[in-house]
Amino acid sequence: MVIFLGDFMEEKIEVLFRLTPTYVGCGLICPHIVNCSVLFEAIISWGFLWSFIAQHAGDWYPTDLGSSDFKGSILIAVNPFTKLPHLYNMHMMDQYKGAPFGELSPHVFSVADASYRAMMNEGRSQSILVSGESGAGKTETTKLIMQYLTYAGGRSAGDDRTVEQQILEVSDARAVIFLPK
Ligand SMILES: Nc1ncnc2c1ncn2[C@@H]1O[C@H](COP(=O)(O)OP(=O)(O)OP(=O)(O)O)[C@@H](O)[C@H]1O
Structure with a gap:
């Protein structure tokens, strides 16, 4: 599941993770939910979670979202367990670049x-x-998001490296700092 949270601050996301046990609790309090299909269960449970957040989050819930309306976007992504290159190639990135949200297929x-x-x-x-x-499929999905962002970002003036190259170089630096051999 991919959720575009907009400009949520990092600490707000941390609160979201701390609230996640509520999502598990939903299945315990409402046993019929756990009998639903995985997808349906996920949708309902996330609905409960967001509802809970809207009602109880108080001061950290962004005021511009109102108290019961989720302005961001949720995408249900199903792991195909097979390579589907035609869905993730340059042509597809061209199609989605600048397209109004919801105009093209999810x-x-x-x-x-x-x-x-x-x-x-x-x-x-x-x-x-x-x-x-x-x-x-979180890792694969995240890689696709990074692939798109590096494509959309292009390269800054005066820098011959693509954004993708720059990110890879940062990753190398982090690997050296945090994972010394
Ligand atoms: N979009 C995709 N296209 C093709 N195969 C995929 C896709 N997403 C996932 N897969 C397949 O499913 C496998 C598991 O995906 P992935 O590693 O992204 O899961 P994950 O949610 O990150 O798992 P974990 O939480 O255990 O790290 C991948 O190795 C790949 O074979």
Whole structure:
């Protein structure tokens, strides 16, 4: 599940994770939910979670969202367990670049594009939450989001390196700092 949280601050996301036991609790309090299909259960449970947040989050819940309306975007992404290169190639990125949200079919590039444009238009950091159980495809989905963002970002004037190269170089630096051999 990919959720575009807009310009939620990092600490707000931490609160979200702390609230996650509520999501588990929903299944215990309402046993019929756990009998639903996995997808349906996930949708209902996240609905409960967001409802809970809207009601109890108080001061950290962004005021511009109102108290019961989620302005961001949720994408249900299903792991295909097979390579689907035609869905994630340059042509698809071209299609989604700048397209109004919801105009084209649901796609992780659509979420990434909305995030990128919000960052550019509002000049504020944006957050995308990728959630799911082990093996759901979070890592692959995150890589696709990074692939799109590096494509959308291009390269800055006077810098021959692409954004992708710069990110890879930072990753190398972090690997050296945190994972010395
Ligand atoms: N979009 C995709 N296209 C093709 N295969 C995929 C895709 N997403 C996931 N997979 C397949 O599913 C496997 C597990 O995906 P992934 O590693 O992203 O899961 P995860 O949610 O990060 O798991 P964990 O939480 O255990 O780290 C991948 O190795 C890949 O084979």
